[in-house]
Amino acid sequence: MWLLRWLLFRLMFSSGVVKLTSDCPTWWGLKALHWHYQSQCIPTPVAWYAHHLPGWIHNLCVAGTFIIEIPLPLLFFVPFRTARLVSFYSQVLLQLSIILTGNYNFFNLLTIALCYSLLKDDDFNPRRRRKWTVSGLLSFAASWFLIISVFGISSYLLNFSISNYSIGASVGFTKKEFAWFVNTSVKYSISFGVAFFCVEVLHSIIIALNARQFWRKLYELIGVIVISFVGFTILMGSLVPLASLDSTIQLPPQVRQVYKHLQPYYITNSYGLFRRMTGVGGRPELILEAASDPTGPWYEYGFNFKPGRVNRTPPVVIPHQPRLDWQMWFAALTNYRNHPWFMNLIYRLLNQQTEVLELLDPSSLPNNPKYIRAHLYTYHFTDSFDSKDWWKRTFKSEYLPPVTLSSEILRNAVEENGLVGKRRPRPHDPTIVSTFLTRLRNFIGQPRDLSPLIMVCIVLAITKYAFNRADQSVRITNQNKA
Secondary structure, three states, X not given: OHHHHHHHHHHHHHXXXXXXXXXXXXXXXXXXXXXXXXXXXXXXXXXXXXXXXXXXXXXXXXXHHHHHXXXXXXXXXXXXXXXXXXXXXXXXXXXHHHHXXXXXXXXXXXXXXXXXXXXXXXXXXXXXXXXXXXXXXXHHHHHHHHHHHHHHHHHHHOOOEEEOOEEEOOOOOOHHHHHHHHHHHHHHHHHHHHHHHHHXXXXXXXXXXXXXXXXXXXXHHHHHHHHHHHHHHHHHHHHHHHHOOOOOOOOOHHHHHHHHHHHHHOOOOOOOOOOOOOOOOOEEEEEEEEEOOOOOOOEEOOEXXXXXXXXXXXXXXXXXXXXXXXXXXXXOOOOHXXXXXXXXXXXXXXXXXXHHHOOEOHXXXXXXXXXXXXXXXXXXEOOOOOOOOOEEEEEEEEEEEEEOOOOHHHHHHXXXXXXXXXXXXXXXXXXXXXXXXXXXXXXXXXXXXXXXXXXXXXXXXXXXXXXXXXXXXXXXXXXXXX
């Protein structure tokens, strides 16, 4: 459980730090959310409304994100219950807000699951009466001292001010000062992380030695030693990505050697979400068009999830991960030559391959296309609440000129990627499990919008909770009568 908490710390702390170490002006100016809601991979309908919130709320939310992601994770390891609970609810609040405004598959759900490593068994029983002892009062006081200190210092450094019924905020520290903070925080985090891990191991050894029977004691002690060795190896490997937040931090060569051995297995990794804000000035979006003649008419391919038609409602598809729609977002940020898969997509569309066509909106598939081209547009959320459209778009440039199956540019690309000319070996032969999953996927198909299913699950959860509460009330009433 301790390593899960350590993973959560590295994820959140790194995600907050890299936003400022990247020197991105939108993060330093607290303007990132002015663009984020419309420029993210696959927005939800809530993102449209969030985008139209007043600018000062956007700035305040960015400042709040910095507080949740940078100083609050430092409280993950304090032994005080109230501080842990504040950290837990803050992280969950951030993840829920991301879920409401963006389709990030299962990432936020997994992060919330990691947040439960901050809780202990007693935290799941709120009705249990806690006796106030001297140690409990000291813990409560220490918790609030740390919480008030974190929010107080953060408010000072972010220049919070109230005027004209709004809350202003701005970054009140320099890049040099922040670099010093990162250096100091990472150094102490590494030291405390190793120390806390050793304390956890020592505590586990004491519990194992308290077993009554000799063989039970020996069994538990061997288990503690094996698990501690594996955990210590993972901990050492995770120090290198954490130390990479500051290039001046030096680690022992043995630690880097452990990381090198673990790297092929992706057990420990570096993290840094939304390092730089994309889509500043408008969302770049690729539109594929097909025609039977180079002079037209051209018909637009529709995707199931990414923005295309301006009047199409943004979908809700969590926890589904529509890989193609996500990759189209990345492709729009750079040239198609940086994305070999893109030419493979064009090749397969021209060949009318069923497994690829199933990834697109079936109502918009052109009939037997001979030419395909790609245009780059700039998308913005519409401004009016009365508009029937969700988006407005303007043509920016030609991304890919019209190509056919005989075009040299397409033929060279697919030959280089091994689609024609040479057959790439399959990684493994089909098994019973892989065959079953393939047939199941073909039976289910590509989900269009999971919002109805999500609403049904929410209604069922609320109904179950209401029935449980009613059942508890009836039991209490019957007990009182008895």
